Amino acid sequence: MVAPGQTPGYLQVQPTPTARVNECFLNVQEQVEAEGGQMLCGWQIWEWPNVLVEAEFHAVWFSLDGRLVDVTPKQEGEGRILFVGDPSLAYAGLAKDNVRLAIRDDLLIRHFIRVSEEIVKVMNRGERAGTYGYVSIPAHEIEPLMDARSLLGRSIAEGRREKSPCLCGSGGRYKYCHGRDFPW
Template sequence: MLCGWQLWEWPHVMVEAEFHAIWLSPDGQMVDVTPKLHHETKVLFVSDPRRRYTGATVDNVRLPVRDDQLIRHFIGVSEAITHVLSRGVPTADGHVSVPANEIEPLQQAQQFLGHALLTGLRDHQPCLCGGGRKYKRCHGPELERAFAL
């Protein structure tokens, strides 16, 4: 097993690195045996000899590609979700059990922010909720208060 980081870019939003492991064959070929969610055939993998798999959750590293409150909020909510899930109890089917009142608001916020970013919304444009105010004056402060972003 060779540990490192699987990297990808969400264009105009962020670059993300996920702690990942691949199989190093006896002839030195790197083989990724993990099924890909979107059926990618190639991924960028960077080995990190300082890292070892210990069974503990390792949060992704997310770096925004521009200064925008929406992106910072998406990253903050994503980190909060990982934190809640890391405190959860593993179930027999491979999922993690956490209190719904802790995870559901975070997932809803992540879904709202992800949709806003997919549509190309910027923090200085009208919010997707339809209230007429800019995101940074509408849902931006609300999310900061709710999730301490």
């Protein structure tokens, strides 16, 4: 799917003392400058059980002795990640959207994936596309999408499906309530 012909494997997460969460490219660049080796780009694979699999553009350190190490700390403190290298990728300072695949066919999951894709598009629209780190986005552009993703995420986490009562409390099924709000 994301790296044809490549084999995924688990890597240890061994953050460097100065490494920052969500800054894998900068962290690996600093590690290469300090210890040698090189950056290997690929995909960090996450699973939301029974919901979706998500591949996140990611970089790890390829040490001089041939080890692959994730030097970037994780928000939830994970000690290892599933990673697949992708020789066709290189970091060029621009964001790359995650690849998401629904595990089951459900309107809530499809909408969650589409809203996630729209958030990335808004964050990388126009001159923001070349911005690294903090990106300022007008509230009217991003807040409705973030609210929608939050509603969808909570609904999915609670085990709701497209025919379940909508989380908004209207009593109607999601499919005919907030499910209609999405143009997809």
